[in-house]
Amino acid sequence: MSDNASRGLKPKHQRLVLVVIALVAIVGAGFLAAYALSNQASYFYVPADIEADPPEAGQAIRLGGMVENGSINTAADGVTVEFVVQDGQARVPVSYTGIVPALFVEGSGVVAEGAMRADGVFIADNLLAKHDENYMPRELEGMSSAELREELQESIE
Amino acid sequence: MIAEIGLAALWLAAALAVLQLIGGFVGARNESSELTALVRPAAVLQGLLCAVSFLALVYAFAVTDLSVKLVATHSHSMKPMAFKLSGAWANHEGSMLLWIAIMAFAGGLIAFIERRLPEKTMMATLGTQAFVGIGFYLFILLSSNPFERLSPVPMEGNGLNPLLQDMGVSFHPPTLYIGYVGLSIAFSFALGALLTRNVTPEFARVMRPWVLGAWIFLTIGITAGSYWAYYELGWGGWWFWDPVENASLMPWLAATALLHSASVLAARDALRTWTIMLGVVAFSMSMVGTFLVRSGILTSVHAFAVDPERGSFILALLALYIGGALIVFALRANTIAEGERFSLLSREGALVVNNVALSAILGIVLLGTLYPLLTEAFDVRVSVGPPYFDPVSAIFFLPMLAILAVGPLLRWRKDSFDRIRLPVIIISVVTVAVLALVLALSDIGVLPLLGMAMSVGVAVASFMPLRGRAIRRVPLAVWGMCIAHFGVAVGLFGIAADTAYQKERLVAASPGDTVDIGPWEATLASISPVAGPNWTAMQGDIFVSYEGGPATETFPQARSFWAPQGETSEVALVTRWNGQLYVALGNMAEDGRWQLRLWWKPFVTWIWYGGLLIALGGALALVGRVVGDVRRRSATQRGEERRAEEAALVAEPAE
Numbered sequence: 001m002s003d004n005a006s007r008g009l010k011p012k013h014q015r016l017v018l019v020v021i022a023l024v025a026i027v028g029a030g031f032l033a034a035y036a037l038s039n040q041a042s043y044f045y046v047p048a049d050i051e052a053d054p055p056e057a058g059q060a061i062r063l064g065g066m067v068e069n070g071s072i073n074t075a076a077d078g079v080t081v082e083f084v085v086q087d088g089q090a091r092v093p094v095s096y097t098g099i100v101p102a103l104f105v106e107g108s109g110v111v112a113e114g115a116m117r118a119d120g121v122f123i124a125d126n127l128l129a130k131h132d133e134n135y136m137p138r139e140l141e142g143m144s145s146a147e148l149r150e151e152l153q154e155s156i157e
Numbered sequence: 158m159i160a161e162i163g164l165a166a167l168w169l170a171a172a173l174a175v176l177q178l179i180g181g182f183v184g185a186r187n188e189s190s191e192l193t194a195l196v197r198p199a200a201v202l203q204g205l206l207c208a209v210s211f212l213a214l215v216y217a218f219a220v221t222d223l224s225v226k227l228v229a230t231h232s233h234s235m236k237p238m239a240f241k242l243s244g245a246w247a248n249h250e251g252s253m254l255l256w257i258a259i260m261a262f263a264g265g266l267i268a269f270i271e272r273r274l275p276e277k278t279m280m281a282t283l284g285t286q287a288f289v290g291i292g293f294y295l296f297i298l299l300s301s302n303p304f305e306r307l308s309p310v311p312m313e314g315n316g317l318n319p320l321l322q323d324m325g326v327s328f329h330p331p332t333l334y335i336g337y338v339g340l341s342i343a344f345s346f347a348l349g350a351l352l353t354r355n356v357t358p359e360f361a362r363v364m365r366p367w368v369l370g371a372w373i374f375l376t377i378g379i380t381a382g383s384y385w386a387y388y389e390l391g392w393g394g395w396w397f398w399d400p401v402e403n404a405s406l407m408p409w410l411a412a413t414a415l416l417h418s419a420s421v422l423a424a425r426d427a428l429r430t431w432t433i434m435l436g437v438v439a440f441s442m443s444m445v446g447t448f449l450v451r452s453g454i455l456t457s458v459h460a461f462a463v464d465p466e467r468g469s470f471i472l473a474l475l476a477l478y479i480g481g482a483l484i485v486f487a488l489r490a491n492t493i494a495e496g497e498r499f500s501l502l503s504r505e506g507a508l509v510v511n512n513v514a515l516s517a518i519l520g521i522v523l524l525g526t527l528y529p530l531l532t533e534a535f536d537v538r539v540s541v542g543p544p545y546f547d548p549v550s551a552i553f554f555l556p557m558l559a560i561l562a563v564g565p566l567l568r569w570r571k572d573s574f575d576r577i578r579l580p581v582i583i584i585s586v587v588t589v590a591v592l593a594l595v596l597a598l599s600d601i602g603v604l605p606l607l608g609m610a611m612s613v614g615v616a617v618a619s620f621m622p623l624r625g626r627a628i629r630r631v632p633l634a635v636w637g638m639c640i641a642h643f644g645v646a647v648g649l650f651g652i653a654a655d656t657a658y659q660k661e662r663l664v665a666a667s668p669g670d671t672v673d674i675g676p677w678e679a680t681l682a683s684i685s686p687v688a689g690p691n692w693t694a695m696q697g698d699i700f701v702s703y704e705g706g707p708a709t710e711t712f713p714q715a716r717s718f719w720a721p722q723g724e725t726s727e728v729a730l731v732t733r734w735n736g737q738l739y740v741a742l743g744n745m746a747e748d749g750r751w752q753l754r755l756w757w758k759p760f761v762t763w764i765w766y767g768g769l770l771i772a773l774g775g776a777l778a779l780v781g782r783v784v785g786d787v788r789r790r791s792a793t794q795r796g797e798e799r800r801a802e803e804a805a806l807v808a809e810p811a812e
Contacts, residue, residue, distance in 0.1 A: 015498065018506075022513045025553075029517035032549055033524040040545035041528060044538035062540055078665020078746040098663060099391075099743030099752050102724035113540075126392075 042113070047090035050116070057118045063092060064111040072106055085110060085122070096124040160225050163213025164304040167254075170206040170261060171294035173199045174287045177264075181284020185277050185353055193276070196283050197268040203290070204265025211245075211258040214303050218245040223314055226307040227251060233316035235691045243327035244317050249451060249467075250303035252330060256447070257293045259338040263367075264290065267342060273363050273790075275355060282349030289341055289440075292474045300467050316691070319716070319723035325385030333378030333405055337443040339371025340412060347436025348482060351489045356429045361422035364436070366782055368419060372412045373775040379405050380768030391726030391741045393661070393756045395764055398546045403526040404446030407519055411439035414515040417508045425569055427496035427505055431512070437486060441479045442519070448475050449526070500571040507564030514557035518550050525549075551604055558611045558649070561642060562618035580621045588614030601657035608653030616646035633781025641774025648767020654760035655736075665750035675757035676704045677738050684742075684751055692718045694727070697742045697751065701731055713742040713753075737761050 042060040055061050063085055071084035080097045083106075094112055104110060104127060112124035177199040184193035217225045218241050221234045231248045232241055246255045264286040271279065297303070346364040350356045382405065387395040396402060415435040421428045448471045499505040525541045532539050562584050566577045574581075592610035595601070601609075619642035623631060660675040671680045682698040694714040702708040711729035718725070731738040736759040743752030 015495075017501065018509055022509070022516075025513045025517055026520060029520050029553060030524070032552065033521045036545050036549045037525065037528050037541065041532075041539040041541045042544075044540070060542075060544060062538075074747055078748065078750045079663045079743075079752050099726075099741065099754055 044111075046087040047085055047092045048087055050092055050122075051090035054120075055116055058115050060113070060115050062111055062113050063094070063122050063124075064109070065092070067104070067106050067108055067110050069106045085112065092122050093120070094122045094124055096127055098125075098127070101127055159213050159216050160222065160304040160306065163210040163217075164302070166206040166210040166213070167257075167294070167298060167304075170203045170210065170257075171291065171298060173203045173206070174261075174290045174294060177203065177287035178284050178291060181280045181282075181287055184280030185284060185349075188276050188280070193280060196280060200261075200268030200283055200286070201265040204262040207258040207261035211254055214251060214254055215242060215245045217304075218242060218251075221314065223312075224306055224308070224310045225303075226305040227303050229307050229311050229314045231315065231317055233314040233691065236317065236322070237690055239324065239327055240317060240322045244321075246330050247317060247321045247326050250297070250301045252334070253293070253297045253301050253451070254303050255331065255334055256338055257290065257297055259334055260286075260290055260293065260341055263339055263342050264345075267367070271363060274349075274360060275353070278349050278353045278355045278360070280349075281352040282345045285345040285348045285352075286341065289345065289478060292477065296467075296470050296474060300470050316718070316721045318721065319692070319718035319725045320389060322691075322718070323385065323389055325381060325389060329378060329381045329385055332374045332381060336371050336373075336375025336378050336412075337405075337408060337446065339367065339374060340408060340440040340443050342367040343371070343412075343415060343436045344440035344482070347433045348485060351433055351485060351493075354489070354492055356422075356433060356493050358423050358426045361419045361432060362786070365416070365419045365423060366779055366786075368412060368416055368436075368439075369775055369779045369782070372409070372416055373772050373779065375405070375409045375412060376768060376772040376775065379409060380765050380772070383768070384765050388728055388730060388739075389725065391728050391754075393739055393741070393754070393758070395655075395761065398525070398542055400526050400529075401450055403522050404449045407522055407526075408439055408442040408446060410515050410519040410522070411435060411442045414512045414519075415439050418512055421505050421508050422496070425497050425499065425505060427499055428509070428512075429493045429496045430490050433490070433493070434486065435512075437479075437482045438519075441475075441482070442523075444471075444475050444478060445523075448472060497570075499569070502567065502574065503571050504564060504567045504569045507560050507567055510560045511557055511564060514553045514560070517553045518557075521549050521553070522546065547604060551607075555607055555611060558615055558645075561645065562615050562621075565622045565638060565642070566618075580618070580624065584614050584618045584621070587617050599657070605653040605657035608649050609657065612646045612650035612653060615649070616643055619643040619646060633784070634778045635781075637774045637776070637778030637781060639774070640777060641771045644767045644770025644772075644774055646767070647763050647770055648765075651760045651763030651765075651767060655758050655764065658759045659761070660757040662753075662755045664753050664755075665746045665748075666753050667750050672753065672755060674738070674755045675759075677755075677757055678702050678705070679738075679740065679753075679755060680708075681751070681753065682710075687714070689716070692716045695742065695745075697729075697740075697753070699729065699740060699753075701738055701740070703731075703733065703738075711740055713740045715742045715744070732762060735760060 040060075042062055043055070044062045044064060045055065047063070047065050050063070065085040065087040068084040068086045068091065071082075073082045074080070075082065079099075080095065081100055082093065082095050084091050084093050086092070094114075096112065096114075111128040112122060113126040113128070114122055114124040117123050177196055180190075180192035180196040180199065183190045184196055187193075214227075216222075217228050218232055219238070221228060221232055221241065223229045223234075227248060227250050231251075232244045236244065245251045264283065267286075268283055274282075343364055346360065346367070350360045379402075382402070383395045386397065386402075387393070415432065415438075418428045418432045418435055422432045448468075451467065451471060525545050528541055529539050563577065563581060566580055568576075588610050591613040592606065595606055595609055619639050622635060622639060662672060662674045664670075664672050666672060666681045668681055668683050671678060673679075679699055679701045682700060684695055684697050687694050687696045694716040696712050696714045699711050699713065700708040701711055709731055711731060713729040714727040716725045716727055717723075726741050726743075729740040731740075736757065739756040739758055741754045743754060745751055
């Protein structure tokens with residue numbers, strides 16, 4: 001890239017060098033993006049997936065399911081909430097420190113962003129609850145359906 | 158009645174677009190055709206008709222005409238007037254009408270005032286503009302009619318999503334749309350120039366102000382959107398790499414690259430093919446953004462309706478326009494002769510690197526945004542967030558900053574390192590000194606550290622191009638460049654400082670409790686219920702003081718709306734020059750204490766000041782270019798008149 005290097009080149013080659021640099025950078029960006037995506041994308045799990053194939057502790061994931069009835073517990077500090085997310089097949093305990101969304105209630109769908117701790121508790125950094133018909137986390141589509149409620153009922157009985 | 162006038166105006170405008178399309182492309186082949194004379198009036202009239210149509214919708218919202226379905230489903234008679242008006246475009250149909258209105262208006266504007274290019278190129282440009290317009294007219298008239306009537310007329314409307322009942326919504330979508338749709342002008346100019354084989358510096362000079370204008374609005378729109386998300390969502394963040402945010406960032410990146418490459422084409426007649434390509438890409442990114450946001454494949458506060466039919470329609474338009482433009486590009490690109498050559502170490506060389514870096518970032522953001530949609534096709538659900546976007550885009554952003562600092566110092570065509578050695582040394586020393594200082598004083602992450610050091614370096618560098626010039630004679634466009642680059646530095650400093658030094662506390666407090674957060678002390682005095690026109694809220698009364706100074710009273714609220722139902726958090730912000738205290742009121746804990754979430758965000762406001770400075774720089778450059786152009790044109794005209802007079806004087810005696 002230095003002036004000395006370019007001075008030695010014929011004009012036609014300079015253009016070629018520019019095109020090559022541009023191509024290398026763009027292709028490099030593509031590969032870099034592909035590599036980073038395979039590592040950094042956070043996968044969506046339901047409790048059954050976690051039971052079947054637990055993600056590494058500390059790996060960023062999203063956990064979706066229904067908040068188990070009677071499981072919400074507020075800790076003594078007043079800002080930490082512990083609850084259980086279940087999908088009818090498995091249960092995952094979740095701990096969240098923060099302000100819960102308005103429609104976060106027992107028996108409703110929730111998506112938690114965070115990571116598993118080594119002891120099997122999911123530490124949530126963020127909670128997404130179904131907001132209204134027009135605005136809900138995409139992963140909850142179908143999850144609040146009648147089927148899932150039935151499954152939920154069965155699991156509780 | 159008003160609604161019918163609005164709809165009729167829209168149909169008429171669509172018909173005029175067809176006329177403009179035919180006339181434009183006939184005119185591009187054969188200038189002397191009679192149809193050619195109709196093209197410009199058709200474009201102007203179309204702009205006016207769309208304005209009428211849009212005003213008709215705003216009127217329907219203003220008077221809450223519930224017989225119009227859109228008003229009934231999105232408005233409410235109890236809503237404050239400002240939100241009634243902004244409600245006209247805070248929904249799918251209304252926002253598409255705003256889109257087409259801006260598009261037609263911009264098309265009318267170029268038809269009315271732009272006379273510098275050869276008429277054939279102008280005709281092809283206006284024809285392309287009409288071609289793009291027709292697709293959106295069809296979309297709105299066939300699948301998203303905003304004026305549809307409702308029978309029987311309901312007693313009351315459904316109201317507007319509470320998150321959208323905010324002044325930000327009055328402001329953010331129109332500015333963003335002017336930016337998005339303004340880029341359609343660049344798209345049409347690029348195709349017009351390509352079709353008539355007229356890719357010249359003159360073309361770049363004509364296109365540049367339009368790109369600049371769109372880019373300024375895009376910059377303001379993104380800045381406003383970021384601030385809106387920051388204070389309205391109550392999450393304390395100003396950028397979430399949400400697909401919808403990315404949808405606005407991608408056209409901005411492309412437009413920024415286009416702006417710089419158009420400068421090279423205008424000044425040096427180089428980068429011809431590349432500039433055309435960017436013109437196509439920039440508006441394509443606007444359309445991709447619209448598709449992502451409006452098709453319902455993403456769910457967010459922006460996805461007003463989940464309707465697969467509309468999604469397919471926009472996807473078809475997208476394929477037609479982007480695919481068509483790329484085919485024309487592929488067929489015609491080889492007819493563009495190679496532009497002027499330049500050395501790698503030159504202003505052009507630096508701008509090429511800047512363009513490559515911007516394109517790489519654009520590609521990275523695009524891939525990250527589309528990746529979840531891609532994997533979903535294979536039934537794997539993923540989300541892509543900051544752990545991907547932050548480091549990967551930084552790999553290209555940080556080198557780009559180095560080029561941003563040095564590039565403006567270089568001369569066109571060819572330069573030597575010796576000439577710019579001193580300023581480069583100054584910039585490097587400043588950057589390294591800040592790096593060392595920050596490293597010594599605090600322990601922060603690599604990216605914020607580099608960001609902070611480079612922001613100071615860029616801030617110093619941004620005014621270096623003024624060195625050795627008579628300040629009074631510096632052209633406005635150069636001032637614009639300096640200020641915009643300085644804005645980048647200011648924004649970056651805010652981002653780095655906020656990321657590195659923000660403090661967050663989450664507590665459950667009872668009245669009388671005091672909470673420390675960074676240099677602040679916050680005392681909760683009381684919590685009481687309050688009511689607004691269409692909401693009720695719990696309101697905290699909190700006294701905050703900075704480093705033991707005088708206390709300021711603030712009132713964060715947790716609001717409940719009833720039409721439609723929804724909750725929002727109205728945060729309390731205390732702004733100082735060096736940052737903002739952010740207080741959000743949460744829920745009541747079981748024991749009667751209230752959750753409070755507080756952030757001390759050092760220099761966070763600089764992020765938006767930076768955005769505004771960038772836009773201001775753009776505005777100065779725009780004014781400078783336009784004034785310069787008008788002067789040049791009137792000078793040329795005077796020169797011609799004088800020559801004609803002289804010729805007449807010379808000619809007379811001979812007779």
